[in-house]
Amino acid sequence: MLKKPIVEIEEAEYDAIFNLNTKAAFFVLREAGRRLRDNGRILNLGTSLLAATTGGYGAYAGSKAPLEDFTRALAKEVGSRGITVNTLCPGPMDTEFFYAAETPEAVAYLKRASINGELGKVADLLPVVKMLVAPSNNWITAQALFVNGGFVSR
Structure with missing residues (x-):
């Protein structure tokens, strides 16, 4: 994870985080x-940081953001085959x-930001x-589901 202000990120750091979280995810999908x-x-x-405004996580959250679009697009492309595609955002x-x-x-x-005062497990x-x-899930697809104890919602 890269936690650093955007104004301090070097190009090599940007490339590394985007290669891992965007490019690799795209080709795996x-x-x-x-x-x-x-x-x-x-x-x-994914990450719940997609719905949070926090300093230091711009490159990390930005590198995860394309997963939502990849998820929706691939769900549409393979849905006729009964395949579901979702992104879990803890x-x-x-x-x-x-x-x-x-x-x-x-x-x-x-911890204080969650509803129960704890980090997720x-x-x-x-x-x-x-x-x-589950094989029975044929209706939930193309979604980004935020599972975070109420940390953020969207």
Whole structure:
């Protein structure tokens, strides 16, 4: 994760984050659309930062933003084959990935920003993931679902 003010980001840092979160995601989605069997499920991992106004996350959130458009476009392209395509957008999570970029003060603030005063846990995402990838889910598609304890909504 790159957490740095936009005015301080070097071109190599920009290239690295966009290659990972935009370019790689695009080509993985392309291959999934080509290779997935009918009635399959595609689930991208986005971020709730797409609906938040926070400093320091411009490049990271910006590199994740195209997933919403890729999701909608691919859902339309493969929907006739019964394939669903969605993006899960978790909020601040109680993971090493999150703590590596945050100060204790920021962690405390983000905990207070959720409805229950806690960071999300991977287990909090599992019911939504199971629902979206279930064979019975043929109606929820082309969506970005924000799962974040009320951190942000849209």
